[in-house]
Amino acid sequence: MAKKEKKKKLNRRDFIDRGFRFSIGAGLVGLSGLLAKKSFSNEYVWQLDPEKCIQCGRCATECVMTLSAVKCFHVYDMCGYCDLCGGYLRPGVKKLTTAAENQLCPTSAIERKFIEEPFFEYHIIEELCIGCGKCVKGCNAFGNGSLQLQVNHRLCDDCNECAIARVCPADAFERVPADNPYKFSGNSKDETKKS
Amino acid sequence: MKKSLSIIFLLIIFSIQIYNVIAIQRFPKPEFESGHTQPPTLTPSPRAQALDILDVFVLAAALSIVSWLVIKKRSRKGVFWMSVFAVLYFGIFREGCVCSVGSLQNVTLALFNPEYSIPLTVIAFFILPLVYTLFFGRTFCAGVCPLGTLQDIFALRPMSIKSWLEKVLGVIPFIYLGLAVLYAATGTDFIVCRYDPFVGFFRFEGTFMMFIIGGLLLLIGVFIARPYCRFLCPYGALLNLVSRFSRKHITITPAECINCKLCEDSCPFEAINKPVVLKDKEEKPIASRRFIFISVIIPLLVLIGGFTASQFHENLAIVNPKVRLAKELINNTNYGEPNEEAFEITAFKSAGQSKEELYKEAAEITNQFYIGGWILGGFLGLVFGFTLLSLSVFRYREDYTPNKGTCISCARCVDYCPVLPEDRSL
Numbered sequence: 001m002a003k004k005e006k007k008k009k010l011n012r013r014d015f016i017d018r019g020f021r022f023s024i025g026a027g028l029v030g031l032s033g034l035l036a037k038k039s040f041s042n043e044y045v046w047q048l049d050p051e052k053c054i055q056c057g058r059c060a061t062e063c064v065m066t067l068s069a070v071k072c073f074h075v076y077d078m079c080g081y082c083d084l085c086g087g088y089l090r091p092g093v094k095k096l097t098t099a100a101e102n103q104l105c106p107t108s109a110i111e112r113k114f115i116e117e118p119f120f121e122y123h124i125i126e127e128l129c130i131g132c133g134k135c136v137k138g139c140n141a142f143g144n145g146s147l148q149l150q151v152n153h154r155l156c157d158d159c160n161e162c163a164i165a166r167v168c169p170a171d172a173f174e175r176v177p178a179d180n181p182y183k184f185s186g187n188s189k190d191e192t193k194k195s
Numbered sequence: 196m197k198k199s200l201s202i203i204f205l206l207i208i209f210s211i212q213i214y215n216v217i218a219i220q221r222f223p224k225p226e227f228e229s230g231h232t233q234p235p236t237l238t239p240s241p242r243a244q245a246l247d248i249l250d251v252f253v254l255a256a257a258l259s260i261v262s263w264l265v266i267k268k269r270s271r272k273g274v275f276w277m278s279v280f281a282v283l284y285f286g287i288f289r290e291g292c293v294c295s296v297g298s299l300q301n302v303t304l305a306l307f308n309p310e311y312s313i314p315l316t317v318i319a320f321f322i323l324p325l326v327y328t329l330f331f332g333r334t335f336c337a338g339v340c341p342l343g344t345l346q347d348i349f350a351l352r353p354m355s356i357k358s359w360l361e362k363v364l365g366v367i368p369f370i371y372l373g374l375a376v377l378y379a380a381t382g383t384d385f386i387v388c389r390y391d392p393f394v395g396f397f398r399f400e401g402t403f404m405m406f407i408i409g410g411l412l413l414l415i416g417v418f419i420a421r422p423y424c425r426f427l428c429p430y431g432a433l434l435n436l437v438s439r440f441s442r443k444h445i446t447i448t449p450a451e452c453i454n455c456k457l458c459e460d461s462c463p464f465e466a467i468n469k470p471v472v473l474k475d476k477e478e479k480p481i482a483s484r485r486f487i488f489i490s491v492i493i494p495l496l497v498l499i500g501g502f503t504a505s506q507f508h509e510n511l512a513i514v515n516p517k518v519r520l521a522k523e524l525i526n527n528t529n530y531g532e533p534n535e536e537a538f539e540i541t542a543f544k545s546a547g548q549s550k551e552e553l554y555k556e557a558a559e560i561t562n563q564f565y566i567g568g569w570i571l572g573g574f575l576g577l578v579f580g581f582t583l584l585s586l587s588v589f590r591y592r593e594d595y596t597p598n599k600g601t602c603i604s605c606a607r608c609v610d611y612c613p614v615l616p617e618d619r620s621l
Contacts, residue, residue, distance in 0.1 A: 020440040025329055031302075032322045038305055040312035045241045054545060056538040066400045076233045080222025116229045123234075144220050154239035157290050157398065160297045161385035170542035171516070175311075182238045186220075 044175035046162040050148040050185040052172035055133035055140070059149060062164045063131070069156040070131035070149055070164065072109070072124050075184050078146035081119035086142025087135035088112060088122055104138050106130070126152070145186055153181050251319040253284060254339065258323060261338040262331040264606070265445050271606040274337055278344030286341035286397040295320045295335065296342060296430040297388045299372075300379035307380040324430075328437045332444040336424060336434060336603035342393050343424045343431075347605060349413050350420035353463030361465055362582060364426040365601070369578040372429035373571045381563050383515040387429060420463035424603065435600045444599050447608045449616035452594035459595065461611040466602040471592045485587050493580035497573045504572025505565055512564040521557035524550060 048059070048070065059070035084096070088110050093102040098112055109128035113121045124147075131149060139147040165173030176183060257277065264273035285294070293301070298321040305313035324335035336343045371387070378384045388394075392409035395401025415422045424431050438444070447458050447467065458467060504511075512518045520539055523530055530537035543553070597608070 017440050021329060021442060024437055024440060025326075028322060028325055028329070032318060035302060035305055035313055035318045036315070038309075038312055039315050039318060043241075043244055043247055043314045043316065052542075052546065054538060054542045056542075058538070064394075064398070064401055073236060073238075075236050077224070077236070078220065079224075080220075081225045082222055115231045116227060119225050119227065119231075121231075121234075142221075144222055152239055153241035156241070158242065158292060159388065160292045160294075160301065161388045166384065166389070169538035170546065178241050178244060181241050184236070 040177070043178040045151070045153060045158050045178045045181045046156065046165060046173055047151050047176045047181060047183045048149060048164075048168070048172045049174060049183055050136075050145075050150070050172075052170045053133070053136070053149055054170045054172075055137040055149070056169055057132045057134070058167050058169070059164050060130045060132040062167050064157060064159060064163050065155060067155075068131040068164075069152055071126055071129045071152045071155070072131065072133070072135055073148050073150045073152075073182075073184070074122060074124050075146045075148060075186070076121075078144045078186050079122070080144050080146075081115065081121060082143060083118050083120055085112075085120065085122060085139070087139035087147045089138075091138070091142075104134050106132065106134065110135060122147075148184055150182055150184070247314075247316045250289060251316050251323075254320065254323055257281065257284075257339045258327045258335060261604075262327060262334040265334050265337060265604045266331055266443055269445075269449065269606060269609045271610050274604075274606045277338035278347050281339050281341050281344045282348065282397075285339070286345065286393075291341065291391070291394040291397045292388075293317050293320055294342070295324050295340065296428060297385065297391070299430055299433070300375055300385045300387055303376050303379040304382060308382055311382075324434065325437055328434050328441060330442045331604075332441045332599065333431075333434050333438045333603045336431060337605045340424075341397065342391075342428070343421060343603070345393055345396065346413065346416045346421045346423060349416045350463050351417050353420040354418050355460070355465060356419060358465065361425075362586065366578060366582060367426050368429055368432035368435075370575060371427055372432045373574050375429050377511065377564070377567045377571050378514065381512075381515065381560060381567060383560075392423060421603070425464060425601070438602070439600045441599060445597060445602065445604045445606060445609070447595055447597060448612045448614045450614050452596075453614060454594070455613060456595075457613060458608045458611040461608040462597075462602075463607065464601060464603060464605075466598045467608060468592055468596050468598050470594060471590070473591065482587065482589060486584070489580065489584050489587060493577065493584070496576035496580045498576070500572035500574075500576025500579070501569040502572065504575070505568035508564040508568040509561060511568060512561045515557075515560050515564075517553065518557045518560050521554050524553070 060068050063069050088104060089096065089102055090104045095102065100108055103110070107128045107130055109125045109130070111123040111125055113123065115121050133149050136147045136149050139145055162173055257280070261274060261277050264270050264277065285291075293316065298317050301311075301313050301317045302321050304311050324339070327334055337347075338344060375385075375387045378386050390408070392405065392412050395405040395409055412423050454470060459469065461467070513522065516539075520543060522528075523537070523540070524543075530539060597604075
């Protein structure tokens, strides 16, 4: 009896509303089902592919962070530990010293350390690196390519759409799974996968 | 004999070196005599995934609490404190991304691009507010969305604006929604994220333009409450449509409206429907003739809209970087740079794709924009048509009721109602 009374109360307006409500609800369920089927439970993060990168320098300026989240990473495994480092020294310098005018890095973010004759080790000082990629270009041109630009995930805000990806001329930015968030090029690949 | 041997030896050395150049390992890895060990490459890990799951839980909890506060508790104070929480958690702590407003683009991209697989948290951020809206009205806007709540806190001296202006500006979110879907579906850009005005305030850093637009919107928001939500937000447009059919919705009065008019000016968003006196009603023949006329021209509007938008498909497509690159290459304009080769062209040359392939790809994308233009224009024609139709519909009302579409359930009007609930237990 109670049910019948309820039915009687239902006027035309309510009936239409209810119809729309159920169809929207069904639509939402269907949509989420469709999306969940395509979904990948992992989160994605942004990373750049050093093999596509042309070191244009936009990473330094286009990131939403005031000091770009893109930094130079040193893949020590690829480094030749050269004395005459193409990533550290400006080409065509008169004296081979560590004076600021001889350094390629505009912020002196590369630290040079003597190991043994004739090897030198180069460290990136993350706080100083602006991600301009000048050293990367030098290292690619004259050395082994062990200096590579990467998104530092401790700093990256992981915007829904990366502001650098939007302007990257080489289309090097892509979404990668968060559990394997770095993309080094060259023979370092296997090494980083292991670790 | 010796000479030829030495030449062969040299050749072998050269070939090894050439091989090395290809592998980029120009200099061999040193072997240290002093026992120095090579340091590892540091790879700082991203934000823990557990935090993303926590975000979804906080979202669901916040939606539930705000819905409860609005529907059951009827407490403006509670909603206000939830908005402060939303700004602090979803805004400042989470730094704004992913938000529900932006997630609609991820969903579109996932539907149109088979290669993009969407994370579950993003689906949750898109679906949960819509589901809650279907049940309780736009409680998401009231106290969960960081963009909306930030403006809500700044709505200090709200003024009323003309209702025709409100209607006209209310069409903009649908245009924005249509464009956002078009650009996301073609994989071009996420324009809602690109022109997000407030994310800079949450992160305390951003581009100059972002702060200018955001600051301007907040300044306008002091007088015209929530300008972004009402006249821009594309997700708000979706919620507006869904909320019209919500199962429950905030009511101004807890019992029976006594037409005291106290709530009349309480809504800063002009979302209260006033009672309509019967004598205001137009004469029936004129009204029904207009209704029929508009109903007939809606299909016409859809066609006109579709045709117009599809005519602009090349202008719409130029935003796509591939289309732009193809155009620059064909016209040989080098991105307007007189001296050096543009980075895009350098990158294109080093990537090794042939020009023909690029042109083919660009033509395909442009064609997608042509089809998308028809759909976008048709959709906008439909929106215009229904807006006109809604203006000419007369609905008789005795009480003050919230407009279920535009009401964002902020519960401001509740405090103005002098009527006491009949039964406290309700």
